[in-house]
Ligand SMILES: Nc1ncnc2c1ncn2[C@@H]1O[C@H](COP(=O)(O)OP(=O)(O)OP(=O)(O)O)[C@@H](O)[C@H]1O
């Protein structure tokens with residue numbers, strides 16, 4: 454399991470950089486105030502994780518992040534008995550810690566987790582707000598500060614792996630997409646310090662790549678990849694080579710598709 458052993462506390466007064474796309478900040482704050490769980494959906498690299506860190510810092514709550522995968526069980530979230538120095542002791546998982554501390558627990562790619570995790574998520578995400586710990590017999594009541602946030606990428610879902618309606622309908626759901634051109638340019642400038650012209654060229658290029666439908670790409674160029682590209686160019690790499698390494702090769706393994714995408718790159722830089 455990949456989880457922060459310690460909660461992430463942002464330095465007081467210093468919020469991570471986040472440029473809102475719409476009313477997501479107000480919706481999240483409302484959900485936090487009214488003790489509602491939140492579901493974020495959207496393609497890779499569009500700002501979901503950044504948004505959660507920003508909101509945790511803004512609300513002044515500790516944040517536990519768990520990257521879910523197909524071996525993740527309820528015990529990974531809740532905790533388990535461990536043996537040390539010949540004695541058995543109980544060790545809280547990240548979800549239990551978050552409940553005890555009134556923190557935000559963020560389950561990234563939640564659809565990947567094993568089905569048995571829904572048993573612990575359901576009573577926590579409706580108005581009961583309880584976490585029964587079967588192994589110890591404890592039943593924890595979540596304090597007002599506790600908040601469950603989950604995210605997934607609808608594009609990757611296998612038919613069998615969708616979220617069940619009974620789970621989905623416990624959440625306030627926010628859909629994320631890539632920011633519009635103006636905002637994406639500001640995000641790139643804000644994150645990397647490149648000048649406006651370059652940020653604009655990269656955003657136009659990304660939108661041209663996103664518009665290409667005939668290359669069977671699983672996902673399109675993300676804001677994250679644009680940031681990688683801008684960072685390479687800023688450190689002195691040739692822009693076309695930076696685009697190849699950070700924008701085009703990560704999208705596909707098919708050499709013909711790479712060359713087709715590189716045509717678009719070359720055109721953007723007037724070569
Ligand atoms: N609205 C935004 N404001 C500030 N930075 C942003 C914004 N959107 C995207 N970014 C930048 O894009 C990068 C990728 O975003 P993030 O890691 O949050 O994506 P994600 O949606 O969690 O992706 P994944 O589904 O792959 O986990 C961030 O590190 C940040 O630099």
Ligand SMILES: [Mg+2]
Nearest residue numbers: 501502503561
């Ligand atoms: Mg993420």
